[in-house]
Amino acid sequence: MADPTPPGAAAPAVAPGQDADIGAERRQLKGLFFWYFGYVGILSPYLSLYLADRGFDVTQIGVLLAVPQVLRIVSPQFWGWLADRGGRQVTWLRLSGLLSLAVILLLAWASAAGFWPLVMLMVVLSLASGAQVPIGEARTLAVTRGDAGAYGRIRLWGSIGFILGVMGIGPVLDRIGLATLPIWLALTLAGLLAVVWQMHERPLTGPSAAADRPVWRMLGQAQVGSFFAANFLMIFSHAALYVLYSLLLAEFGYSKSAIGLLWAIGVVVEVLLFRFQKAVFDRWSALGLLAFSLAVAALRFALIGASAGWLPVLVLCQLMHAITFGLHHSAVMRVLHLWFDARQQGRAQALYITIAYGMGGSLGGLAVSALWSRVSPAAAFHGAALAALASSR
DSSP, X not given: OOOOOOSSOOOOSSOTTOGGGHHHHHHHHHHHHHHHHHHHHHHHHHHHHHHHHTTOOHHXXXXXXXXXXXXXXXXXXXXXXXXXXXXXXXXXXXXHHHHHHHHHTTHHHHHHHOHXXXXXXXXXXXXXXXXXXXXXXXXXXXXXXXXXXXXXHHHHHHHHHHHHHHHHHHHHHHHHOGGGHHHHHHHHHHHHHHHHTTOOOOOOOSOGGGGTSOGGGGGGSHHHHHHHHHHHHHHHHHHIIIIIHHHHHHHTTOOHHHHHHHHHHHHHHHHHHHHHXXXXXXXXXHHXXXXXXXXXXXXXXXXXXXXXXOHHHHHHHHHTHIIIIIIHHHHHHHHHHHHSOGGGHHHHHHHHIIIIIIIIHHHHHHHHHHHHHHTOHHHHHHHHHHHHHHHTO
């Protein structure tokens, strides 16, 4: 299967005469991904444990962790529209970083105040942090001109940040307690803010009419609609991983350090994929690789559900993360780069996040939490496997 044909001729990714700045911008983008996903590496595995330690039950935790997914329906669209319309990408990255840091400093207070104050904090935090990924990805695709190898060498720094976050904080939390989690989250956001403050605005190139052309209209095209539907189901299935995986491991008796190590195994192989993926994308099409990643995801979640906590199976499933996240993500980015103009990339990234992570992730989080509570923890992962299997068809 060949890569999708773009709707028009691809515009130059960067304006003429700016090549001398590309090296510095690539380093800054590496820093942005490093600190942002370092933050995610602390938040994703340990927030559910922090909330359980604060006295919240599984249903409440499922709702609280679904809030960021729901807000991804509107937050990225807002930031992506701002970035594409005005071209002030760095301004919005800085504002997003400042607001996120201010909100995370209130996490301890909100968790002590009760369920609804914490819901409100999660709403504001999700709105505030929504700029980093769509704008960061759009700038990276522009700087690398869609080259899978160059893109992977930048994007792998997000994976490295995630590894250091997830592995470094597990032993710390084991030793000094989950109550310190907001401190570590604030430190990573401070690092992110320091990086984006060094960035400079880069004028967007391409047809000016593209800035006014709604990207959602392309969903009416059969191939584009199928692409977004498959990604909706893919991230729907991954809600079991992001919301419940740490809780499942804790149920099996694994320590916080062991939980962090298992998360890190997945991200280590993801880094290797990003580093050497150019040869893969040179040989196979992005759509073919995307279909492969969907099928592997179905197998991965079925195995987790049947594992009964057996370590060799859990390790094997984490090795599959190179395909179910790393390969999947790079294939998605390549397709978006081919289908959308430079002046549409912020909104294209936002549309993907909205449909896949916003709608798919939020509904998936609610669905797997209900399966966990009403049937069994294993049923939640078997349900995720069925969703991933449906996405591959």
